[in-house]
Amino acid sequence: MSKNIKILVDTHTHTNCSDHAFGSLCENIHYGKQNGMQMVCMTNHAPAIPDSAHIWHFITMHELPDYIEGVRLLCGCEANILNKDGNIDMTEEHLRKMDVVIASIHRPCYESRELADHTETWLNVIENPYVNILGHSGNPLFPYDKDVVIRAAKEKNKCIEINNHSYSVREGSRENCRAIAEKCKELGCRIVVGSDAHTPFDVGSFGKAAEMLEEIDFPEELIMNTTPEKFLSYLRSVGRDV
Ligand SMILES: [Zn+2]
Numbered sequence: 001m002s003k004n005i006k007i008l009v010d011t012h013t014h015t016n017c018s019d020h021a022f023g024s025l026c027e028n029i030h031y032g033k034q035n036g037m038q039m040v041c042m043t044n045h046a047p048a049i050p051d052s053a054h055i056w057h058f059i060t061m062h063e064l065p066d067y068i069e070g071v072r073l074l075c076g077c078e079a080n081i082l083n084k085d086g087n088i089d090m091t092e093e094h095l096r097k098m099d100v101v102i103a104s105i106h107r108p109c110y111e112s113r114e115l116a117d118h119t120e121t122w123l124n125v126i127e128n129p130y131v132n133i134l135g136h137s138g139n140p141l142f143p144y145d146k147d148v149v150i151r152a153a154k155e156k157n158k159c160i161e162i163n164n165h166s167y168s169v170r171e172g173s174r175e176n177c178r179a180i181a182e183k184c185k186e187l188g189c190r191i192v193v194g195s196d197a198h199t200p201f202d203v204g205s206f207g208k209a210a211e212m213l214e215e216i217d218f219p220e221e222l223i224m225n226t227t228p229e230k231f232l233s234y235l236r237s238v239g240r241d242v
């Protein structure tokens with residue numbers, strides 16, 4: 001892959017419907033556009049985690065326009081993985097209406113056990129047809145068998161997220177994210193790069209993640225969010241009505 005990889009879609013952002021995020025949707029879009037984004041996915045925390053969005057947020061978000069300031073908006077969520085069975089905190093009724101769904105492990109919602117349990121958790125999440133992206137799986141608190149999980153993710157057309165926010169908030173992510181990206185490259189598994197922005201100024205910030213992908217010469221064809229067209233076409237291929 002050539003240097004200076006260009007990513008025009010931010011697949012993972014939070015708005016101030018959670019108090020621990022600071023941007024309104026319009027501010028996120030505005031600053032995302034300044035950072036070069038042509039598409040932004042609003043993916044607020046689903047209800048099981050403290051300070052999440054209320055379930056009504058995920059109902060009324062469908063009234064939002066497709067474009068704000070010329071930037072394409074996709075509406076989804078960051079669902080919480082609840083247990084080893086891979087259950088998440090959003091019902092099928094809501095999941096199937098979303099443009100994109102990320103599923104992530106967050107400490108308050110999931111009890112950490114052994115590596116084998118985390119592997120089983122991800123394998124079960126991968127079976128969920130409404131989950132598109134495995135969120136920040138590089139978190140060293142929840143190690144898993146990369147070969148087994150990434151192989152399964154590839155087979156079921158899931159994207160592994162390389163999360164730029166992990167580099168600053170999840171200690172030890174740097175090495176882990178690199179190992180995950182290397183495994184995705186080896187097996188040909190699709191990825192997305194997300195900012196996981198909790199402030200408007202971070203929408204479209206992929207610095208550390210992009211740098212690492214460049215260092216390992218990650219194949220651009222496996223990055224699903226380099227352009228809006230590519231990301232939409234991926235979502236359509238897995239049954240999303242976008
Ligand atoms: Zn998260």
Ligand SMILES: [Zn+2]
Binds near residue numbers: 012078196
């Ligand atoms: Zn997030």
